[in-house]
Amino acid sequence: xxxxxxxxxxxxxxxxxxxxxxxxxxxxxxxxxxxxxxxxxxxxxxxxxxxxxxxxxxxxxxxxxxxxxxxxxxxxxxxxxxxxxxxxxxxxxxxxxxxxxxxxxxxxxxxxxxxxxxxxxxxxxxxxxxxxxxxxxxxxxxxxxxxxxxxxxxxxxxxxxxxxxxxxxxxxxxxxxxxxxxxxxxxxxxxxxxxxxxxxxxxxxxxxxxxxxxxxxxxxxxxxxxxxxx
Amino acid sequence: xxxxxxxxxxxxxxxxxxxxxxxxxxxxxxxxxxxxxxxxxxxxxxxxxxxxxxxxxxxxxxxxxxxxxxxxxxxxxxxxxxxxxxxxxxxxxxxxxxxxxxxxxxxxxxxxxxxxxxxxxxxxxxxxxxxxxxxxxxxxxxxxxxxxxxxxxxxxxxxxxxxxxxxxxxxxxxxxxxxxxxxxxxxxxxxxxxxxxxxxxxxxxxxxxxxxxxxxxxxxxxxxxxxxxxxxxxxxxxxxxxxxxxxxxxxxxxxxxxxxxxxxxxxxxxxxxxxxxxxxxxxxxxxxxxxxxxxxxxxxxxxxxxxxxxxxxxxxxxxxx
Numbered sequence: 001x002x003x004x005x006x007x008x009x010x011x012x013x014x015x016x017x018x019x020x021x022x023x024x025x026x027x028x029x030x031x032x033x034x035x036x037x038x039x040x041x042x043x044x045x046x047x048x049x050x051x052x053x054x055x056x057x058x059x060x061x062x063x064x065x066x067x068x069x070x071x072x073x074x075x076x077x078x079x080x081x082x083x084x085x086x087x088x089x090x091x092x093x094x095x096x097x098x099x100x101x102x103x104x105x106x107x108x109x110x111x112x113x114x115x116x117x118x119x120x121x122x123x124x125x126x127x128x129x130x131x132x133x134x135x136x137x138x139x140x141x142x143x144x145x146x147x148x149x150x151x152x153x154x155x156x157x158x159x160x161x162x163x164x165x166x167x168x169x170x171x172x173x174x175x176x177x178x179x180x181x182x183x184x185x186x187x188x189x190x191x192x193x194x195x196x197x198x199x200x201x202x203x204x205x206x207x208x209x210x211x212x213x214x215x216x217x218x219x220x221x222x223x224x225x226x227x228x229x230x
Numbered sequence: 231x232x233x234x235x236x237x238x239x240x241x242x243x244x245x246x247x248x249x250x251x252x253x254x255x256x257x258x259x260x261x262x263x264x265x266x267x268x269x270x271x272x273x274x275x276x277x278x279x280x281x282x283x284x285x286x287x288x289x290x291x292x293x294x295x296x297x298x299x300x301x302x303x304x305x306x307x308x309x310x311x312x313x314x315x316x317x318x319x320x321x322x323x324x325x326x327x328x329x330x331x332x333x334x335x336x337x338x339x340x341x342x343x344x345x346x347x348x349x350x351x352x353x354x355x356x357x358x359x360x361x362x363x364x365x366x367x368x369x370x371x372x373x374x375x376x377x378x379x380x381x382x383x384x385x386x387x388x389x390x391x392x393x394x395x396x397x398x399x400x401x402x403x404x405x406x407x408x409x410x411x412x413x414x415x416x417x418x419x420x421x422x423x424x425x426x427x428x429x430x431x432x433x434x435x436x437x438x439x440x441x442x443x444x445x446x447x448x449x450x451x452x453x454x455x456x457x458x459x460x461x462x463x464x465x466x467x468x469x470x471x472x473x474x475x476x477x478x479x480x481x482x483x484x485x486x487x488x489x490x491x492x493x494x495x496x497x498x499x500x501x502x503x504x505x506x507x508x509x510x511x512x513x514x515x516x517x518x519x520x521x522x523x524x525x526x527x528x529x530x531x532x533x534x535x536x537x538x539x540x541x542x543x544x545x546x547x548x549x550x551x
Contacts, residue, residue: 035515036506054515057507074519076506077490095521096487114521115487134487134524152523 001028001051011039022048022067036076041069047086058095061088064105077114080107083124089197096133099126102143108197115152118145121162127197135174137164137209146190148204156209160216165190167204175228178212231384232396233259234409234491236472236502237512238377238479242533244273249373251512252380255503256361258511262504263382266395267364268356270347270407270474272532273375277324279310280404281353282332284319285392287342292317295339302335315367317392318346320353330402344393344432349405351375351476356395376532377479379472381409388434400441401432403448405476410437411504412489415467440471448475455529458482462525472502480529487524494519500530 004017014031018041021029030051034040038057041050045065052060055073065084074092078100085104093111100116102124109117112130119138131149137156150168157174164177165186173179186208190201214222235255239245252269260267284299286292296314300321303309307325314320325332333345347354355368361382365371381396388394400406414420417436420443425431429442443464447457458473458480468488472481481502483491494501494509494517501513509519522528 035510038507055506055510055519057505073515074506092518093520095490095492112520115524133521134485 001030002026004029004031006031006033006035006037006040011037014040015042018044018050022046034073036074038076041067055092061086064088074111075109079109080105083107085124093130099124102126112149118143121145125193127194127199129199131168137162137177138174140164144189144193146194148199156211158215159209159211161211164209165206166209167206173209175225176212176215177209180208180210182206182208231262231386232409232411233262233382233504233508234379234411234470234472234502235259235381235504235508236377236379236409236474236479236481236500238500238530238532240498240500240530240533242376244374244376246374248375248378249369249371251501252373252378253361253365253371254512255501255508256364256380256382258508259382259504260361263384264360265385265390266356266358266383266392267361267381268354268383268395268397269364269370269373269378269380270352270354270397270399270409271370271373271375271378272349272351272405272474272476273353273373274351274476274532277310278326278350279322279324280348280350282321282323282325282348283346283354284321284336285342285344285346286314286317286319287340288317288391292319295343298339299336299343302339303332306332306335329404333402345399345401346392347399347407349399349476352399352405352407352474354397354399354407356381356397357392358390358395376477377474379407379409379474379479386413387436394433394435396435396437398435398438398441400445401430403441403445406441406445406448406473408437408441408444408471408473410440410469410471411491412469412471412484413467414439414465414469416465417467420464436467437471440465440469440473444473454478454480455527458527458529462527470504477532477534478529480527481522482527483522483524485525490521492519492521493528 034054036055036057042062044067047066049068051070057076059078061069062081068087071090075090075094077095079094079098080088081100083105087106089108094109094113096114098113098117099107101120103122104124106125108127110129115134117136121140121143123143125144127146133152135154140159140162143162145164148167151170153172154174156177194201286295307323311322397407397409414436469484470489470491
């Protein structure tokens with residue numbers, strides 16, 4: 001496994017070194033001493049396996065299309081923002097806006113995430129082993145958000161489409177987020193998706209949260225709910 | 231995009247490394263705020279003396295003003311120590327009256343004269359420039375104490391000068407200081423209400439109003455934690471802020487979680503910073519970290535433990551080294 005030591009390197013030098021190794025055909029890369037720096041491993045579009053031995057800062061793995069990234073620590077804000085595909089696994093916690101606006105891929109945070117995880121997501125899957133903060137899944141448009149722990153205020157606020165599966169309790173559902181019946185397909189999906197990352201779906205009593213579709217079209221009668229939503 | 235940090239040693243003893251730790255945190259966040267840097271260091275004293283730090287003005291030679299401040303303060307209390315460096319005058323005094331009376335006596339010398347900090351444990355140093363420059367002038371790395379909060383500033387809406395730098399002492403409230411990252415959006419409205427009641431604002435920095443509110447709440451007998459908690463409903467906008475008193479440190483995070491804040495805590499210490507990079511650079515990566523949820527408040531108190539060491543903050547009024 002190739003190694004990159006972040007100490008005494010600029011962020012650009014680290015990312016350039018990552019790209020150089022990947023373009024040489026390297027598929028296993030270990031990055032040491034990331035020390036919560038921002039913008040690491042951004043914009044990578046090949047299927048390499050990158051391991052960060054420590055915590056990373058903001059936007060780790062952002063705009064990626066293909067790589068598998070493991071963070072043996074916590075991640076800051078904007079983890080995996082806007083990725084198209086690939087897998088990003090964080091062993092501890094992640095900050096605000098984790099997996100914001102992703103179009104595909106899988107983002108797993110084994111600890112807790114802060115506010116607005118999966119905001120405006122347009123595909124892909126997010127799995128949170130711990131709890132999630134304020135306005136998780138805000139305005140999500142597609143994809144699946146699986147939360148094994150509890151959720152804060154405004155869960156799924158103003159979501160258009162997509163599914164949120166919640167294993168724990170919710171402080172308050174967001175505007176137009178409603179609980180729907182789960183079916184056998186959901187159970188199969190959850191079992192398979194979670195098993196791939198070492199979680200047993202049978203241990204949770206999942207609730208499915210979807211759009212109530214009241215905010216899909218503007219109706220003057222619903223002005224009050226619009227006022228709150230906006 | 232400012233950077234705020236806080237550190238509290240849970241032993242209750244004066245931590246000899248406090249200044250070094252705060253400098254490591256501030257330096258790591260320096261790029262979030264290149265305009266000014268400052269720190270509020272809390273060092274408990276064994277005597278009844280108070281530390282007074284005065285800004286003598288914005289420009290020029292301040293020997294005369296320093297002499298006038300010393301004359302006025304000396305007429306009201308014993309002066310144990312005094313040191314001046316350019317615009318800063320630092321006195322250690324045995325004053326027993328109210329902070330407001332002392333402040334009025336000093337600030338009536340000239341509109342530019344401002345009491346920067348006053349407390350039994352608090353000492354604030356701040357200036358335009360980098361954390362490194364702050365340390366070079368005031369010896370921040372030599373500072374010892376139980377806890378500290380500090381700030382690096384990227385000015386967005388108000389002037390860049392000493393008075394607009396943070397931490398802010400909550401004028402009139404002994405030992406109370408704040409550092410803020412964000413924007414209080416109902417500042418102008420609240421400021422007008424306070425001004426109608428005769429409260430003086432020293433800057434056009436929205437962050438100043440946090441200390442004014444907290445000072446007012448504490449004066450009514452509210453606990454520190456309750457004062458912080460009620461501020462969540464008083465202020466609008468984006469804010470992660472830290473406040474400190476002689477024996478406590480606490481954070482407040484706005485109800486929409488618009489500004490970052492991360493906490494690292496062990497049995498020995500709590501370290502709080504805008505970004506994890508500051509924790510990594512100071513207390514290391516091994517301690518567990520967590521990001522406070524939206525609308526949360528938490529306070530840590532210095533245990534009341536007798537400290538055998540003699541009291542002295544080691545912070546220079548100026549370049550005393």
